[in-house]
Amino acid sequence: MKSWILVTVMLLSSLVSSAQKPFSKGRLKVSDNQRYLVHRDGTPFFWLGDTAWELFHRLTKQEADVYLKHRASQGFTVVQAVALAELDGLNEPNAHGARPLHNNNPTTPNEAYFQHMDFVIDKAAEYGIVIALLPTWGDKVFKDKWGKGPEVFTTSNAANYGEWIGKRYKDRENIVWVLGGDRTPRKDSEDLTVWRLMAEGIAKGAGGNKEVLMTFHPQPNGLEMGGSSHWFHNDPWLDFNMLQNGHCRDEITYDKISFVYNRKPARPVLDAEPIYEDHPVCFNAADLGTSNAYDVRKFAYLDLFAGAFGHTYGCHDVWQMYGEGRAPVNGPHMSWKNALDLPGAKQMTFVRRLMESRPMLDRVPDQSLIEENNNGPSDRIQATRGKDYVFIYSSAGRSFTVNTGKITGKELTAYWYDPRKGEAITIGNFPNAGKHLFKPPTSGYGKDWVLVLDDAKMGYGFGGVKDGRKLN
Template identity: 45%
Template sequence: MQQPTLKSIIGMLILLICTSSLFAQQTPGLTVSDNGRYLMYEDGRPFFYMGDTAWELFHRLDREEADQYLENRAAKGFTVIQAVVLAQLGGLNVPNAYGAKPLKNNDPAQPNEAYFEHVDHIVSKAASLGMFVGMLPSWGDKWKQNEGGESGIFTVKNARQYGEYLGERYKDQPVIWILGGDQNIKTDEEAAIIEAMALGLREGDNGAHLITYHPRGPGMSSDFFHEVDWLDFNMFQSSHGARDHDNGLFTRHDYQLKPAKPTLDGEPRYENIMVGFYNQNDPKHLRFDDYDARQAAYFSLLEGACGHTYGHNSIWQMWAPGRDPVIGANVPWYDAMDHAGSFQMKHVRHLFESRPFTLLAPDSAFVLDGPETGGAKIKALVASDSSFAFVYSPRGEHFTVDLSQIQSRSVRAAWYDPRYGITDFIHTGDNTGMQTFTPPSRGRGQDWILILDDATRNFPVPGQDSE
């Protein structure tokens, strides 16, 4: 085989650099929509936040494993990967896959270049696949004060220095900053540390990236920071307490606040985590399944969330045999990547992106009759121009809607199956009267979305015409 010449190697390097620069130029940053409800690309296109919690990604996986994970997530339609720089599970004192720790002397003002070169690779790989990294500068235990373990390494001064360092390093990459890391603010000192880190990020990246806050669950960023200028959108954690927990109530709370800011669930019930964290040593204990993960997505989105985050108990911790499992992890991360719930998140995104979803707003008056409480609760979104509507029936229970709220006299109705992303058309009729719809099946795991369209608009079929 002919060996590459120096000229050919230089040529390939130039091509790689040009390709990387071109991608950066073609990947605009994100901003908030004019109505304060959704996220948008800076070029005006709507951005659907479809996240995955990969908290230990930087810390535990090597580059080949990280590439495998990211390629899997890109193929499943995820748009944001949430990962932590100073990770939860020994993030300061347990080295990464290449033997590097993130900080010298556990000092946030002394980042270790070898560790951040690995972070660079993962961020660049995600960018090449069209995904943003929801980057948490630190898990919350690191900035908490006087709690032992790895706590107390941050001060107001070094938090700002660390924020500036990260902001400068990743200012040209598709990144979303997520402060907090599963902790709430309890003292003025802690609030000042988070404020300093946020301002450092702003100074380092010249305001190029959005910032939010991931609280301890169940909790909301809006309880601490809703009115501060640096918080671009809200995030809540509905957590892992119970089946049928209506995380849409968090969305509804944030939706009513002023000024209007987008909101989403950054950590709902994880697939395959033990319900309520109970009896973690019992392999037979009840675990959340794909339906629980799917129901959480639609419960929140149908209240007006700007997107959603999926999670799996094995993936957030990148668990594999030989590591101590947390909260009963029992499936290697590389097998868990293909559990049913993650496939179904692509169908969530396809449904919303098949229509101008930034027009959608929750409308409780649209549904005239149907379950109003519990796991069967009916929820609806209606476009502001009345051109289409979504109605979610989590248990396949029948419901009644007022068809006159769809603008056109000709209304097309269809059922969307959230398990497989399949659309079945029902009929096209007049927009008069009150119509009762009965989903094709009923019971736990038999959720359905009714799509009502202005038939003259010829909206595409979700997951088919929309791609």
């Protein structure tokens, strides 16, 4: 056990060290197979995001540094944050007393506010973190009940604002652009035109579509199953698709990921707002309780194995940067600083560790690997594979039968990977032919496991310990 503690510490240190390197490998782009993100030199990039929507609006420079440093130490690679923030972000000044726009006019931005954003974005870069930057939350385009900002963007100013903010951050290599801000474009309105004009403006200001990555953050209903792809899949500015699951416990987001994954042309896809940790389930804590670590990690594995290129974690106390003197939104339980170390956040480290332990860019979803694959979210089994490895997630430790022969090698090495601890347990070796039944070490609510099958000759192992911990 002591050796495993040492290995875990070494792995965490490795994650921190790699995260803190500058962007020497270049800004991000879509991989050649149109399924993943890579650096300009081709190095794979795993999107492990956190939703910090109020980062620019509510935190001081010192607090932002604390937050970013901590998330980097946990292995997060992306932070999703909003320039014109949701919680009265136009009228309530930021932590240093500046509002983003003069007279709420997008054509007259306030330099002091954006200098603060400059600092936070540059600090993120120091820690190796990409900022998934929303130029505005959706209520600045829509007049509705969610959010407090007035509707300030129109077809006459969206492109100008986009060009201005795109030009401002064109030289920051740690920027990915996210339009939308939790909104469904209204039917028979100018909403789609506004977003498209803003996207064109950003691309123009930043030097062209090839120099930026852009996507769209939708509402959970997303019209059918497509999320951002429903409106923008064929738009030249959209580089990858986003979904949101709506903060309910048993959403079939993995099927929505699969639906978008299979659209043509191929584009990367991920769940950019799953159920948050410590959030009222379906906004109904009285009847359904509050989400926990199992809820959030389950969606990470199900979505990734269904074809997502990365995953975003979220915490209810953190997205709103809740603290003393702040009006609570939907019942947060603790300050954002205390919430940084909730169990689900720590377990995201293990998600990233597993996904980066094998070649990422040839990984594909493949439910034909398993026979028991028609269960709901509470008992779902989801499978994915590369050329020489297989990952199968059993969300409640249910046994399953594997159809082998779908990866290279005559012999397979099998492990159980524990999503709670990030430890691997060696099962043994099996022929890469026929059907094999696997029974996880434990089963029931919260007893999820990942089966790992490797082409035995590859010797991938885990964390420098080739055979992991033996299964008793």
